[in-house]
Amino acid sequence: MKFIESLRNIRKKQLTWWQWVVAAILMMIALLLLLHVLIGPLIYTNDTESAPRGVYVVSPDQHLTYGDYVIVHAPVAIPDIKIPYDFRLLKRVAAFPGDTYTVTDDVMATNGQVYPIYHRPWLPQLPHGTFSVPEGTMLFLNPPIHSLDSRYFGPIVSSHVERKVFLLINYDAIDEFLYQFL
Structure with missing residues (x-):
C-alpha cells in the first residue's frame, strides 16, 4: 500500500524545466540504443x-x-x-x-x-x-x-x-x- 501511495506522490510532484530536459535526453538515448540493438547502426x-x-x-x-x-x-x-x-x-x-x-x-x-x-x-x-x-x-x-x-x-x-x-x-x-x- 505504501508503494502505491509513493507513486501517487511522485505523479503529483512538479518537475523543473531542467529535470524535463534530463528526462527527455535519457529517453532519447534509450530509444537510440533500442533501435541500435533492433536494427543496427543508424x-x-x-x-x-x-x-x-x-x-x-x-x-x-x-x-x-x-x-x-x-x-x-x-x-x-x-x-x-x-x-x-x-x-x-x-x-x-x-x-x-x-x-x-x-x-x-x-x-x-x-x-x-x-x-x-x-x-x-x-x-x-x-x-x-x-x-x-x-x-x-x-x-x-x-x-x-x-x-x-x-x-x-x-x-x-x-x-x-x-x-x-x-x-x-x-x-x-x-x-x-x-x-x-x-
Whole structure:
C-alpha cells in the first residue's frame, strides 16, 4: 500500500524545466540504443578524403539509384593497408547490373564518368577490357584517385551493401565557414 501511495506522490510532484530536459535526453538515448540493438547502426561517420567528410544517417528509403551513398563491405582484405575483409566503406553507386564499364591501365569508365586508377603493388588490379556488370552486383566508385572502391575490387556483390545513407553534417562545409573568421 505504501508503494502505491509513493507513486501517487511522485505523479503529483512538479518537475523543473531542467529535470524535463534530463528526462527527455535519457529517453532519447534509450530509444537510440533500442533501435541500435533492433536494427543496427543508424549513424556513421566518415573522416577520409574519398567521400565528403561528415556524419551520415541511414536513409528511410533504401531503394538505390545512381549517385546514392551506401555503406558497403570490402569484398577482400588488403593487409598492407590494414583493411580487413568486410571492412565498412562509404561509396557511391556508379553502375547497376547490365551497365557496361571499361578498364584500361590508367582508368575505369562507366556511365560517362572516368575514374583514374592509382597504381600501387598492394592494390588489386583488374583485367583490362570492356565488361558488363553481372546480375547481383554493382560498381561503387568515388571520384578521388585514392578511394578504395570498384577500381580495385571490380563489381561488388549486392549483399555486401549494408545501408543507404545520406550526409547530415558536412565537416568540410563547417571548416569552410569557420575559416572565414580566421
